[in-house]
Amino acid sequence: MSKYIYLKEQVYEANMEIPKEELAIVTFGNVSGIDRDAGVVAIKPSGVPYHRLTVNDIVIVDLDNLLVEGNMRPSSDTKTHTLLYKNFPSIGGVCHTHSTYAVAWAQAGLPIPNLGTTHADHLTASVPVTEVMSDEMITRDYELETGNQILDIFAKMELSPEEVEMVLVACHGPFTWGKDAGKAVYNSVVLEEIAKMAYLTLQINASTPVIKQSLIDKHYYRKHGKDAYYGQGC
Template sequence: MSRFTELKREVYEANMELHTRNLVIYTWGNVSQIDRDASVIAIKPSGVPYEDLKPEHIVIVDMENTIVEGDMRPSSDTKTHTHLYRHFESIGGVTHTHSSYATAWAQAQMGIPCFGTTHADFAYGEVPCTAVMSDEQIQRDYEEETGVQITDAFAVINPEEVPMVIVAGHAPFTWGSNAAKSVYHAVVLEEMAKMAYLTKTLDPSRAPLKQAIIDKHYMRKHGKNAYYGQ
């Protein structure tokens, strides 16, 4: 039996949660989780429809993107995932989707402003949109450079406070303490993107929510004196 059986199971279940939540169709997404002690990640195989995915299909790769265990090729986005794990040392899971509303913001090349308290409960301010990838980056290593786009966008943003990003012209990535939490944030991001789109449709000139309310809602749930929940 593989020593990564449990890791594969968790990543399989996280990937299937995307399918259950209708955030992916066909093969449009992937989830990974890292085992930092073993310096490996488990990730969905490339191009496998969710209807056909099984736990044993999940691929194990090291932090240099070399296959450690598995008979299939890992997701084509693997280098983006490993880049994020190397640079965001507190995260344990990464999710990538092409969910409709979040991807619409990506195609518009716009960050998602914090218009209300629902957004503020999960992200401390705007969800940033990366810069558009340069021709030089495209010609180097597209998937690695996608990770560079993301980490560059977080030069002055705490990835724990904003666990999500819009990649310009592409689609969203989210992360969390494990694969399941990164999927949770992907679900939340899609709803935030939808609400923001509707807000801008109703009032194109609407400014972001005042900072004092953003502070209150984020801190009551995530701050050192948080009192939301049990």
């Protein structure tokens, strides 16, 4: 049995949530998880349909994208995942989907504005969107540069990956992350829902303003931080 079976099982279960939550079809999308002590990442193999995926198919790589364990090629997005792990040291899981509404915003090249309390429950900012990748970046190392695009927009906007656990890659789609693979998928579900809500809101009233700061703060901080009181605690 693999010595990384605990991580492979976690990542397998997270990947199976993608079709269950209708975040992607056929082979689209992937989830990974990291064991930082071991320095390894578990990720979905490239091009394997979800209905055929097994725990043993999950591939183990190191942070230099070298194969550690597995009989299949890892996801083509692996370099994006590992770059995020290297630069966002607090995260434990990454999810990439092709969910319809989030992709629509990414294809439009627009951030998702914070229009209401559902959005504010999860982040105080708009969902950021990266710049469109240059031809040079595309031909140089596409998946690595995808990660660089994410890092660039977070640096430019001075965003914290602990507070903003999601991003839209222009012309491509969403990436989310969290404390583990399961939380990364949870954030993808949330992102798709707020993307849908924002789209519908702006269809009803294209002049809808962003939610006022007092409501953002109330909803975000009642769920996050030392004074949070939402839910049942630990």
